Amino acid sequence: MLVLFWVASLAVIASAILCITRRSPVASALWLVSVLFHLSVLYVLLDAQFIAAVQILVYAGAIMVLFLFVIMLLNLGRLGPPDMRGVRGKLITAAAGFILVGELVALRRVALTSGFVLEEGTIARLAEEQGVVQVIARPLFEQYLIPFEIASVMLLAAVVGAVVLAKRKL
């Protein structure tokens, strides 16, 4: 299991590096799909099977199709001039990146308050007892019902906004 975790992690990081360095937007988008797929492997290993399925359906399916569709619509598939920043930009990016990753890894040292920590395997046991979907559906539709309804209003607003913005003439 640990081996699978590291293989998937390496695939995620390698795909992410390729995604931000490929010149063609289409290649970037396809490498991003690879990132999302391998992330869903990590989700399964972290006992979030339903999230993994949703990740593939929503992210790798719907959102990435939207991206590729826009690239096709704007006819950006052909190789344009390189859009990377110059040497100075790359140096600044590298410095900022190292500082950020150092900070984030340092944050790992913060210990979780032990009063809240569940014992190991609790989530897996719950999923086994109640089913993988129900274990998420219960808090989603009981405790988080109002945020859920607000999310639906937000999606409606996004749909209307997207149409208004992208339409030539209303």
Next chain:
Amino acid sequence: MLLGPALTVSAILFTLGVAGVMLRRNAIVIFMCIELMLNAVNLTFVALAQQLGLDGQVFVFFVMTVAAAEAAVGLAIIIALYRHRDTVNLENINLLRG
């Protein structure tokens, strides 16, 4: 048990997203890098949900909803921008630059 490694992976992934935003000038690629960052945060939520309860997984749900809405609106903005300027290169879209 996988918490530490998962947090490391998500830190690297988030940093790669930030690096992409700083490195590229193509608006669509920058948008994809923002998706990378959102996914890094999702990984953190899922990893911590193993120890802190299922609320983390529910929150991943909401993050995905917001990401979908953001992708739709953002890509619409990019299309509108392309209509006006015939380019998605941010070098040429500098009206707000001082």
